[in-house]
Amino acid sequence: MKTILMGALAALALTAAMPTAAHGGATKAAPESKPAAAPADKNGVRTVELTVTSKGFEPANVQVKAGHPVRLVVTRKTDKTCATELILEDLGVNQPLPLDTPVTVEFTPSETGTLRYACAMDHISGIVTVQ
Template sequence: NGNNNGINTDADVGTNNVGATNTGTNADGYQEIKMDVLASGWSPNKFVLKKGVPVKWIINGKEITGCNNAIQVPKLGLSFKIKPGLQTIEFTPDEEGVISFSCWMGMVSGVIEVVSEDGSSNAKNIDNKANDVIPSGAKGCGCGGGSNIKKDTSNTVAQVQGNTQVINATYTSNNYLAPNAFEVKAGTKVKLTIDVKDSGSGCGSAIKIPGLYENAINLSAGNIINMEFTPTSLGNYDITCGMEMMNFGSIQVN
């Protein structure tokens, strides 16, 4: 069997696990599995472990995004943030079967198959138990690809009503915000009202204005969103999804 830094890359534990990465036991009595966190997902994203033997899961955070910056393993009660560089997660699998893990959004997935101590398994092909890895960029997480949104060629100037600058927009899944470029004055309260016609999806399911309105609000069909804030600093502020990965529009503060 081949061996690469303590990880057996030959799928020889059980006969149905072609494509999975198996593990050997190191001198400390631990099973070691190693995984890179990339913008495209986990590499590798399928593992085979033996029941009852402690595990060191060595994770290398190489390309961390808003989608892949945390992993959850519900069956093991694990949930943790991904840090740049190496980190080690330890656990002991005490039941045979398939354990699913994913990013915190459930979009980027992987599986761990736990087999008996003699290496036998009743599970079907482990490849069929992992969803295709979804890239962790905006499109992969359901944002819809913020780079495709066309900005308005001119700003919509806020209307003054009493002591408040009022701007209105409509959100749809096809056109996102319309209008999507606004102009307000510093020092006076602003009220942005968004009529949400369609629900957002993935990491594009919420909206915020970093620097002006930090609380992300869910984009749920039928809701009217009201954001009230008073800008104090001049500049251009992006209107983004809740994870600040997708740009819905902008507000110019003069």
């Protein structure tokens, strides 16, 4: 599935992130203890992994840099949450979060500040801090 949304910022695209390994088995160990601010890869894209657990979005605050592309990889790991989608209003993002399936939200923040995202009912939220 591929969805292109128009947003206030350029180069916003959502793609389903299919892991290279076949999904469905419990074979993939998730790196749970990554620091919130991941280093940029060689293409300058900063990949930030988020999970949705019964506690909400984790980590709930990540830091990125203005003018640098960001790739959020979001995996919902529980059904005990109302966060079955991620709404990032400032960017026009409304991304469904299928269970145990990483989905990718890519954008390039143009200015410093904070981008707030939340579930559809705005109960559970997190922040991307743009520096």
